[in-house]
Amino acid sequence: MTDLVVALGLVLAVEGLLFAAFPEGVKRAMIAAAETPSERMRIVGLVSAIVGVGIVWLIRGG
Template identity: 60%
Template sequence: MIDLLTALALVLVIEGLLYAAAPDGMRRMAAMAAETPSSTLRTAGLVAAIVGVALVWLLRP
């Protein structure tokens, strides 16, 4: 459970840094995501999840 909470905290840190460093870029990225078809977003999300699970599997003993 601690690992899950740590991972969620790191997501918040990374997203917070992105919004702090490039707020206009993040706003443009959100606008682009709103215009992207749902199927494309779903596929990208699934690929990101699979890559994330693979990385955790490879990195954790």
Template identity: 55%
Template structure:
């Protein structure tokens, strides 16, 4: 649970920085996402989730 809260905090920090530093670009990206086809959004979401799970697994199981 500790790692989940840390990840959520990092997500909020990164999003907050993006909103503060590039508000126009964030608005354009949100409008582009709203106009995107549902199937493309689903594919991007599944891909991002798979990459995220893979990255967490890699970091947890391999010490560099």
């Protein structure tokens, strides 16, 4: 459970840095995401989740 909280903290830190460093770029990215078809977003989300789980599995020793 500690690892999950640390991972969430890291996500918040990275997102915070992106919002602070590139606010206009983040706004453009959000607009582009809002205009992207739901099916494409779903596929990208699933692929990202699979890759993320794969990375954790490899690092943690499977």
